[in-house]
Amino acid sequence: MKNSWIFLFIALPYFLNAQFLSTKGQLWIGGLKGNNAPTNQSSLEMSIGYIPTASFYKDMNNDMLFDAELAYKAEQYYSGDLLLLDNFEPHRVWMRFSSQRMEARIGLQKITFGPAQMLRSLSWFDSFDLKDPTGQTDGVDAFRFQWFPSNSFSVWSWIVRNEQRAVSFGWRGELSSHMGEWGITVHHDPTDTLQMIGQTGAWFDQRHNRVALDFRYDGLMGFWNENALIFSKGKNITLATIGADYTLPVASGILIMTESMLINSSQKNSDRVYTAFMASVPLGMIHQIMFITQLDWEEEKIYNYLRWSATYDRYSLNFIASISPKRSAYKATDYLLSKTAAGFGTNFQLMFIYNY
Numbered sequence: 001m002k003n004s005w006i007f008l009f010i011a012l013p014y015f016l017n018a019q020f021l022s023t024k025g026q027l028w029i030g031g032l033k034g035n036n037a038p039t040n041q042s043s044l045e046m047s048i049g050y051i052p053t054a055s056f057y058k059d060m061n062n063d064m065l066f067d068a069e070l071a072y073k074a075e076q077y078y079s080g081d082l083l084l085l086d087n088f089e090p091h092r093v094w095m096r097f098s099s100q101r102m103e104a105r106i107g108l109q110k111i112t113f114g115p116a117q118m119l120r121s122l123s124w125f126d127s128f129d130l131k132d133p134t135g136q137t138d139g140v141d142a143f144r145f146q147w148f149p150s151n152s153f154s155v156w157s158w159i160v161r162n163e164q165r166a167v168s169f170g171w172r173g174e175l176s177s178h179m180g181e182w183g184i185t186v187h188h189d190p191t192d193t194l195q196m197i198g199q200t201g202a203w204f205d206q207r208h209n210r211v212a213l214d215f216r217y218d219g220l221m222g223f224w225n226e227n228a229l230i231f232s233k234g235k236n237i238t239l240a241t242i243g244a245d246y247t248l249p250v251a252s253g254i255l256i257m258t259e260s261m262l263i264n265s266s267q268k269n270s271d272r273v274y275t276a277f278m279a280s281v282p283l284g285m286i287h288q289i290m291f292i293t294q295l296d297w298e299e300e301k302i303y304n305y306l307r308w309s310a311t312y313d314r315y316s317l318n319f320i321a322s323i324s325p326k327r328s329a330y331k332a333t334d335y336l337l338s339k340t341a342a343g344f345g346t347n348f349q350l351m352f353i354y355n356y
Helices: 004-016
Strands: 020-034 044-059 065-079 082-098 102-109 140-150 153-161 167-177 180-189 208-218 222-231 236-248 254-265 272-283 287-296 301-311 315-323 346-355
Touching: 044 082
Parallel strands: none
Antiparallel strands: 020 044, 020 346, 044 065, 065 082, 082 102, 102 140, 140 153, 153 167, 167 180, 180 208, 208 222, 222 236, 236 254, 254 272, 272 287, 287 301, 301 315, 315 346
């Protein structure tokens, strides 16, 4: 991540002559009470985080635009008076040249694609979680180029540098028509160190390739599908997600959604099937209730999540209740499990988020 600061200094002359400068930020404070904390830890936890952001842009010649963004993330997580997380690092550091037909961006940035929202086979470079009220996701150090030859077709390409200084690369094509939206993605990763690919649950410790095809159709109801093959010399993993949503014409509208994911590995006894259901109900202009339940069919585990949000112009209040399997339900030892009460047993959480 330190290399991201190089882009800031390269762009500094443009910042000083910028035609427009804006600042924004997000501050959150959360408290959690759980009934299944790790041994010798408090069942009361607290988190605080802050992301200040500065954005710049400057019109160039020939219908070109230069802009840049700098954001820093400070985050701490406590269990009682025990500090569990102390994170201070760049969150976004990128600069971009763009026109009506192309965009070139370099630096610490967000790269996300694919239509799935809960069980995401194409979560390769992000940490987006629908259950997170902040809506934040990690970024990657990358160069990304996008070309838009028409309003219905676009091509992406990227070069990503990971924390081990290894460089991976790939491309993606997207096509939109009256039949739906299509995407095809290819990526090559030469890394030999152990890594989990996004949030897919796929672990690889050798160089590999990824190929994916995704589709979304919006009509009377929404329907989407993601298929990914991740393969190396001695291991293959196939991921497939299918999903649908529909808005029930009741009151202000009740959005219901479901997704199922199949993970199939060339290793024996490693197939996994997950299903998730979501319902979202707006209550007037301010309040919203969202419920998510997820099933792990092989492990016979059920995860339930309920959030009530009150959103105002600059801030929101979020009351969250969740019921998950207890720590004793997992085969892994306590050493390998998360060191927080979050995600285990019954939890009640309050989070205040301020945006400016």
